[in-house]
Amino acid sequence: MDKILVTRASMPSYEEYIDKIKVLWDSHWLTNMGQFHKELEEKIRDFLQVDNVSLMVNGHLSLELALQALDLPKGGEVITTPFTFISTTHAIVRNGLKPIFCDIKMDDYTIDENKIEELITENTVAILPVHVYGNICNVEAIEKIAYKYNLKVIYDAAHSFGEKYKGKGVAGFGDASIFSFHATKVFNTIEGGAVTFNDPNLYEKLYNLKNFGIRGEELVVGVGANAKMNEFAAIMGLCNLEHVNDNFKARQIKAEYYINKLSELKNIVLPNFTAPGDTEYNYAYFPIRFTQVEKRDQVFDALRSENIFSRKYFYPLTSDAACFKNKYRNLPLDNARLVADSILVLPLYPEINDSDIDRIVDVIKKVLDNI
Ligand SMILES: *Cc1c(COP(=O)(O)O)cnc(C)c1O
Numbered sequence: 001m002d003k004i005l006v007t008r009a010s011m012p013s014y015e016e017y018i019d020k021i022k023v024l025w026d027s028h029w030l031t032n033m034g035q036f037h038k039e040l041e042e043k044i045r046d047f048l049q050v051d052n053v054s055l056m057v058n059g060h061l062s063l064e065l066a067l068q069a070l071d072l073p074k075g076g077e078v079i080t081t082p083f084t085f086i087s088t089t090h091a092i093v094r095n096g097l098k099p100i101f102c103d104i105k106m107d108d109y110t111i112d113e114n115k116i117e118e119l120i121t122e123n124t125v126a127i128l129p130v131h132v133y134g135n136i137c138n139v140e141a142i143e144k145i146a147y148k149y150n151l152k153v154i155y156d157a158a159h160s161f162g163e164k165y166k167g168k169g170v171a172g173f174g175d176a177s178i179f180s181f182h183a184t185k186v187f188n189t190i191e192g193g194a195v196t197f198n199d200p201n202l203y204e205k206l207y208n209l210k211n212f213g214i215r216g217e218e219l220v221v222g223v224g225a226n227a228k229m230n231e232f233a234a235i236m237g238l239c240n241l242e243h244v245n246d247n248f249k250a251r252q253i254k255a256e257y258y259i260n261k262l263s264e265l266k267n268i269v270l271p272n273f274t275a276p277g278d279t280e281y282n283y284a285y286f287p288i289r290f291t292q293v294e295k296r297d298q299v300f301d302a303l304r305s306e307n308i309f310s311r312k313y314f315y316p317l318t319s320d321a322a323c324f325k326n327k328y329r330n331l332p333l334d335n336a337r338l339v340a341d342s343i344l345v346l347p348l349y350p351e352i353n354d355s356d357i358d359r360i361v362d363v364i365k366k367v368l369d370n371i
Helices: 014-021 035-048 059-069 086-094 139-149 201-210 231-262 294-305 334-342 354-368
Strands: 052-056 077-080 098-101 124-128 152-156 176-180 193-197 214-216 286-290 343-346
Touching: 014 231, 035 052, 035 193, 035 231, 052 059, 052 201, 059 086, 059 152, 059 176, 059 193, 059 201, 077 086, 086 098, 124 139, 139 152, 193 201, 231 286, 231 354, 286 294, 286 334, 294 334, 294 343, 294 354, 334 343
Parallel strands: 077 098, 077 124, 124 152, 152 176
Antiparallel strands: 052 193, 176 193, 286 343
16 A cells, blocks of 8 residues: 655646756855845735745744743743643753743643743743644733733744634744744745744844844844755745645635544544634644543554654653753643644645545554454
8 A cells, every 4th residue: 555644745737947046046045134135025025924034044043032032031031831842841941041841731732821930930031832733822811910020922833834813814923933934834845934923123133033134245243143045945935935825725624524534533633723813724634532541553553554644742841851861840731731742633634535534544543443
């Protein structure tokens, strides 16, 4: 049987891409904020309906540099979720800040806004929530808390490209949001990312941080990294952006097919794409949760033996990673732990066949029925 992977990188047709990159052989301008970098930055700004965008070489450096640009005091505490990709926590620690892990909610797996306030101390400087699987955090409640305690809010929006919440683009929430355009994400530039924000002053700060602080041939104004997106990546983005709405739509159809097939099964919790009723989803992921925890690994293994690659995404919690375990304030993370132990992300991408989904559903059924 053919291998089924958890995702499949979206690509334009070969001709579309080749046609666009041809001009690079005339200009020889391959990076350093070229014409296509500029064009993609503008198109993404329009698409995400946000005031400011700074393109970056990847999602991780988008997050590291966004945190740095906000000038948070070193050693400060950042309240965040442990139910995320390790990048989120690394970015905090690599900025000389301390992650304080907050538990998540069982219904959408985002940070539990009702548990944030009790974690705030005089050392708290920011909140870093994640719109995990494209489920939008309770941005209103988080904004209220941030205002009350004078904290910055940075959203890891790596999963929520193109989503809207109550009619508003998600990129506009908080002091900054970051996106990943990695090959495995719903919109990709091969490798890439972006910071989005409302305060225009951040643009120059991020520009300096992503380009060595260089502002002129003989002028270096600050200590910076190198996190520029190159022109080949930007062109991939321009091509993929043309198809991104079709991509969301195709994923939605496949997600609905899954839901239709799986809804009769007991003991699994399906993603609720109508949950708050307010979100326009991008259908990037299809996570299911097993109410009998031991079934998760059994299904994972059974799928693997059929050459089907699901993912225990996110297991373990980032707070349990070998490099972070027992290093920070030890707080109860009961929901996060339960979800990490019982969640499984199933293969989902626009071209997945219905017959592939049928195969996956059959394996799950067999394990749940102990056949
Ligand atoms: C993918 C991802 C990142 C990192 O993005 P890269 O482009 O791979 O560097 C950060 N946070 C989350 C939640 C992600 O899924």
